[in-house]
Amino acid sequence: MVKAEALKFNPETIEVTAGKPVKLTFDNADAVDHDLSIMEFPMEMTGATQAPMAGHDMGNMGGMEPELHVAALMGQMATLEFTPTKPGTYEFFCTVAGHKEAGMKGTLIVKTP
Ligand SMILES: [Cu+2]
Numbered sequence: 001m002v003k004a005e006a007l008k009f010n011p012e013t014i015e016v017t018a019g020k021p022v023k024l025t026f027d028n029a030d031a032v033d034h035d036l037s038i039m040e041f042p043m044e045m046t047g048a049t050q051a052p053m054a055g056h057d058m059g060n061m062g063g064m065e066p067e068l069h070v071a072a073l074m075g076q077m078a079t080l081e082f083t084p085t086k087p088g089t090y091e092f093f094c095t096v097a098g099h100k101e102a103g104m105k106g107t108l109i110v111k112t113p
Helices: none
Strands: 002-005 008-010 013-017 022-028 034-038 043-045 068-072 077-084 088-093 105-111
Touching: 002 034, 022 034, 022 068, 068 077
Parallel strands: 002 022, 013 105
Antiparallel strands: 002 008, 022 077, 034 068, 034 088, 043 077, 088 105
16 A cells, blocks of 8 residues: 655555566555656556546656556545565656656655565
């Protein structure tokens, strides 16, 4: 479970294990829309995934699509199921314009099994 509140992720560091399925719950307790995205992230999708929402503002992207992306409207929750395939340290952030700059970013650590 990752919570978004006051333009921050909580916790800011998430640890998962390569090859183990992860169910990520993203709880947006803020009064604006947020998402959690990683540009390059080796993984397999393992469950039903929410389609990106129409009209969701990915202002920071400049045409690039993040490989991992879960978005939640204000006050709502979203879940994403995936299995990370490669150990490493990955930066995640919110793609809404200005949010990453405001500190909305964190680290996802994929541990060697
Ligand atoms: Cu945001």
